Structure formats: structure tokens, C-alpha cells
Amino acid sequence: MMKLKKGKLLIDQHNKDYLYGGKFGGNYVPETLKKPIEDLANLFEKLRRDKKFLNERDYYFKNYVGVPTPFFKLKNLTKHLGGAQIWCKQVSKANGGAHKIYNATVHALIALKAKKRFIIGDTGAGYAGKMLSMAAKKFGLKCKIFMGTKDIVRQAVNCRAMRKNGAEVVPVDSGSKTLVDAVSECMRYWVSNCDTTHMCVGSTVGPNIFIKICAWSTAQISRELMVQVKKEFGRVPKKLKLINCVGGGSSAMGFWNEFIGYDRNQVELIGVEAGGPKNSKRHAAPLTNGAKIGVLHGALQYVIQDAEGQIEETESISAGLDYPGVSPLHCLLKDSKRARYTSATDEESLEALKLISKLEKGKIRPSLEPAHAFSEAIKIAPKLSKDTIICVDSCGDQKKDKQIIKERLGHNL
């Protein structure tokens, strides 16, 4: 079994070939990108040790992102389920409405240090794109966002926001017309323009440096959570479960980072992937459904593919989780058994939203992505003791999904 190294950040637990556990990650990119990736890696290693840069990051996290985000108990849901206590880390309160703002802000700051005036990024649910367009506007960078045409339609709200922020939304019409093709097209653009342009990968996927920057940025979530949990309970509770949805895996990495070193009997990490429509073979859950290891977007990972290695189409009600691969960091956490992965179907996620809307109205309005995590919490809470603390990362706001929810349920929530 794969083992995690004690006392070392997960993002730094790779070997000299940038492989985690000897088999996940790496830099499988065309030759042209080797140099820009190396330059970016060198710059980031310097910046993350630079006190001035850290102060700058913290300044913008505090005054622009708006940290810390709230942490509170969902009393009605807890009472209704009659088991474990359910708590919520409302990351969707961050500026822009989702966790993607951490990575976007850090990338914009890095682009400035690298003296690049142009910034590009991919997006699925549209949050990564929206936040990057916000950060670009804030820091005076010209921004292009690559987005699948299927997602442009279903996440029109975020798409409008990007354009309003002055970003150009580049429609991607190839393949499945979703996130996977948006990432491919973004990388293609970078190959052609890497001399003037900084690339931001929207999640903890891609060549190693992008995984590192993203997880390092979202780690802010668990730094806050650690303080909030200790303040609330006096210490890290004896039975704590941290539940997070997993698409590429950036919010889960941020939510778990500070807690990875704890024994799994004390702090259980549960990742919930997109199971897709009920009774359908299609899904976006490579970890849950035993996908094989393959190369996608520059990194070895569990990825949904056919016997020939062609990447297969995925399906999920949630555009943000609709991705065939998953972060090499999550592959490492799975194979080392530090985290447990499961999936929730489209229908289960909608049911979870209905229940939350009924019981916690006015308190939280999670998007379809965290709805997957809430679904798992609702499933397991009744079977657990009252001193068990379940904390769910409500990483995205529901506003962008209003139309989909109305179509599926026949009414607004």
C-alpha cells in the first residue's frame, strides 16, 4: 500500500519525476511547454518562501476574497436526521460565490510577478472562469476563458459574469463540449502563446506546478477551519468527518489539507464524486468506479477511458464535477487509504438540495456540486452517534444552477 510521508505537505510528496506515490502526476507535456512550466515552478518555489509575497496573498485573501468564511451548525438538518451533528463550512460566502477565487487570486498575483499581461483559464461550472475574470479585472490583466459550448448554455449566469468582467469567453465545440475539452483547448492556446501569457488551470489537475499552486491556494479553507473547529470544540473532535465533492478536486484538497496528518479514525476524509444520472452507465466518478490509470492533461491519474486509452465522455448534472479525470493528489489519498471516495447520483443530489431548502432555508443555498457532498452526509448521519461531527464544505452558491434545478424539479427552491 502507498504510504503518506509524515510532516510534509501533500503537494510536496512527489519524487524527482514529480510523481506522487511513484505513479500519479508528472509533466507529460509537449516540449514547447517544458520551459514555461519550469519557469513557473521556479517562480512559485521562490514566492511561496517569500514573506512579502505571503503578506500580499493574505492581504488580498482578507480584503478581497473575504476570509474567513463562516462555519456553523445546521441545527434543523441535524435534528431531522437524528444522528451525527452536521456542520457547514460556507465557502460559497467567499467573493464571487465559490472556492475558485483562492486559486484565481494567487494566479493573478503570480502572473504579475512573472510580468505577463495576459491570463487564460478553463472552466466547467463557470466559477473558475468567473473568478479568474474577476481577479484579472482587479489586477489589470487581459483575460480569456475557455469553456465548452454545452457548459456555456447550462451555466449561462456565470458566463454573463465573465463577459461583464471584460473577459473573452472562447467557446470550445470539440469532443464532449464540456470541461475536459475546455482544458485541452486552453493548453493548446498556451502552447502557442506561452511567451506572453500566463495559464491558470482551474483545479488541482494538469502538469505538477498547476496542481501545486491550486492546492496551495485553496489550503486557506482548512487553515480557517482548523481555527474555527478548535474554537468551537476546544480541540479537533474525536470523531470528525470532512465531506467534500470531488471533480478535479481543488475544494476538497483545500478543505482537507490541514487535517491529512490526523489519524483516519479521528478525522475521516470523504470525497463524493458525480455518479451521473440514475440507471445510466455514464458518470464522472473515476475513483469510485475503479477507472484505470492513464495520462490526461499532462498527468498520470485515474481517468475514465476505453481500452485504447481514448478519454470517454462523462455525464453529470453538475458541470463542475463533469470531468473524466481527478487530481493525482486524490489518487494518492485513495491508494494510501487516507481518504474514502464514493459517489452520489444526479437524483440524490437534487433530493439533498430539496431537503436542505426545506430545513435550512435562509441559511445556506449550495450549488449542485456541494449537493453531492450533502447527499452523502444525509445518507450516513442517521447511523452515526450524536458526538460525531460531520462537516460539509458548501463550496459553491446555488445561483448559477437556478435554471437547471427549476427544469428538473419543476419549481424553484
Place this chain on the structure above:
Amino acid sequence: MRLSNIASTFKKCRQEHRPALLTYTVSGDPNKKKSFEILKAISSHADICEIGVGHNCNTGDGKQIQNSTYRAIKNGIKIKDTFAIVKKFKKTKNAKPCILMGYYNSVVQYGENRFVRKCKQVGVDGLIIVDLPWPENRNFSKKCKKNSINFIQLLSPTTSRTRMKKIIKDSHDMIYYISMLSTTGGKLKVSPEKILENYNKIKKINKSKNLVIGFGITIKTISSLKKADGLVVGSALCNEISKSIKNRQNSVTNVSNMVKNIRAKLS
């Protein structure tokens, strides 16, 4: 030591005072049968044939090769079919050295050792794996060499001189220089003089390596780069197949004529 088919092809072209012409078409495009016929027809005019093993996350490729790839996959091309096409092609009268060009995941899923063995068995002369750069390709390129298959290293305008030296040291008979910062098939945005200047810098590091230039080369631009050891034309051919289909014309004749005309520019 006996020269490899690839090395002796370059030698022959050098004696004829012209660069080698390398073509690239996607295996199975527009379908299995036609892609074999195209290969057979163009090999009367080309010196080395690159055959694309299509992958649907081809991040190094522009629109033209993407279109060819999606068409081939849609029409059911499998890796075993590509090997069958190479095997059949190598038995034809005008067969030229064959280079398979593709993405690493196809090799990973087939199994590295099995892939190399199969290449040797059907007569593949060389391999280009777009997303397996140096040093990630060190082990795999050794395996290729052991099986008398050329692993072709790529160099780009972003490759530093120190890195170039290391890559060239680990290279076999042929090296591929990417003309500009672009995916395949982009418009040539760098002057031919600048490309040849970079080309000469690389040649100076090791004169004995056969260095070809690719990306953005069309019938219009190819004459200006004649000083190179070899020139690759790919996207232009893929685009010709797409155009032929759109205009309901014979893609085999059209592509073959195009290669013939390109070849005439090099004499």
C-alpha cells in the same frame, strides 16, 4: 554498423542535394481502407511517412489534425488496425520508412513493452510521442533503441541550449525541430530566416543528427526552408482530406497530387 532505414533515407536525399519530405496523415482518416490507400499513393513522392495514432485529447494539435483524428476515431480506428495498416504498407512496392506519431496514453494503455515489440514486428521505423518529453522519455527511448526503433526527440524555440545538448545526446538518428510556438497547423508566424537560424544553432551542436523542421509548413512556405535535412507536412494534408470530403472529391487523388506538388518544390 548498418544504417537504419531512416538514416539511409536522409543520406540518399543529401546525395540528391534536397531535404527529405516527411508526410503526416492520421491512421484511419477518413476510414481504414482509404487511409491505407492515401499512404500508398503519397509514398511515391514522400521520403518518410509519419502515421498519426489519433487520440481524443491531443493537446499539441490544431484544428486540421483534430478534425482528422475525430473522423478516424468515429470511423472505428483501433491501434491494432494501425499496426495492420503499417504491416500491409511495408509490403507494398514503394514503401517508405514509417514513423508512428501519437500520445503517451495510447502507449500506456497498450503497454510500453508490448507496444514496442509490436512496432518492431510490423516494421515501424520510428516513434514520436508528443507528450513524452525528455527526461520523461529516457526509459522508453532506451527500449525503442534496443528494438532498433528510432525514438524521435523534439526540440522547440523554448528549449534552452543546455537542455538541447542533453536531449541531442539522448537522441537517435533523427530530431524534430518545432518551427514556432504553436500547435500543429498554425500559420507560420516566424520568418523562415529566423527558423533556419535556430536550425543552424541546433545543427552546430551535433552535425551528424538528421534534423527536420515541422509545424506550419505548406506548399507556399516549404521552398524557403529547403536547407533543412528534412521537412514535415501534416496539417495541410489533413486539411486536404477534409476539403475533399466536403467537396465530394477523391481524397486519395487530391492528397497524392498535393504531395507530388510539394515534392516538386524541393527538387
